Amino acid sequence: MKDSNPTPKDSSIQYGLILGGILATSTTLIYAINQELFLSIWIGVFTILVVIGTGIFATAKAKDILGGFMSFKEAFTAYFIATAVGLAISTLVGILIFSVVDTELASYLNEQSIEMTREFMERFNTPQEVIDESLRELGEIDNFSMVNQAKSYASGLIVQAVIGLLVGLIFKKSDPNAID
Numbered sequence: 418m419k420d421s422n423p424t425p426k427d428s429s430i431q432y433g434l435i436l437g438g439i440l441a442t443s444t445t446l447i448y449a450i451n452q453e454l455f456l457s458i459w460i461g462v463f464t465i466l467v468v469i470g471t472g473i474f475a476t477a478k479a480k481d482i483l484g485g486f487m488s489f490k491e492a493f494t495a496y497f498i499a500t501a502v503g504l505a506i507s508t509l510v511g512i513l514i515f516s517v518v519d520t521e522l523a524s525y526l527n528e529q530s531i532e533m534t535r536e537f538m539e540r541f542n543t544p545q546e547v548i549d550e551s552l553r554e555l556g557e558i559d560n561f562s563m564v565n566q567a568k569s570y571a572s573g574l575i576v577q578a579v580i581g582l583l584v585g586l587i588f589k590k591s592d593p594n595a596i597d
Contacts, residue, residue, distance in 0.1 A: 425479035425487075429495045432475035433502025439467060440507035448514055448522075455526055456533065468500055469580060475499035476588050486592040493585035500577040508570040515561035523561035531555045 423431070443464070447454045454460050479495035480487045487495075515523040531552055538548045559565060 423482060425482050425491060425495050426498065428478050428482055429475045429498035430502055432471055432478065432499040434506070436468065436471040436499060436503025437506025439471075440464065440503060441510040444507060444510050444514065448519070452522060452526070453529070456529055468503060468577070471503060472496040472500040472577065472581065473584060476584050480588055480590070484592075486590050487588060488591075489585045489589040492588035493581045496581040496584045497578060500581070501574055504570055504573050504577070508566055511561070511566050512563050515566070516563050523559065527555075527558075527560055530560065 443460075447460070473496070475498070476492050476495045479491060483491065534555060535548060535552055538551065560569075
């Protein structure tokens, strides 16, 4: 029979599932309501803040479960598990939408992204040959392919690991009564 008190790992997985649910729901709502929002920098910033915030909440909850004291490793692990689980769920939903449900949307968003890049570069008076080369390179990339979404997940994990290191430093607290 399992103890009814959650472990820090169980709690972090729970927060990761909550984060995954939030991200999956937001992705699905954007798909259903306004697909142009997939290109919005503000949606991206908001998503990053939600991921970091959830990771911090997971770490704080783990510290609470541990009685207010936790090692750097425990703090980092709590943060990383929550963000890794949440981002994995979000990535799977993205793969489902862009590679199974609506493959034409991926092509459309890639085209829109190229056009946004062109407009941005023209606003900054970038030389035409640089614009042409950049747009040619962008045209060869499918940001929404399964492989590129998996790569994005991996790079996201690296970013979250770095943030997790900082969170671990902030949340670590040694028990002054512990015997080393």
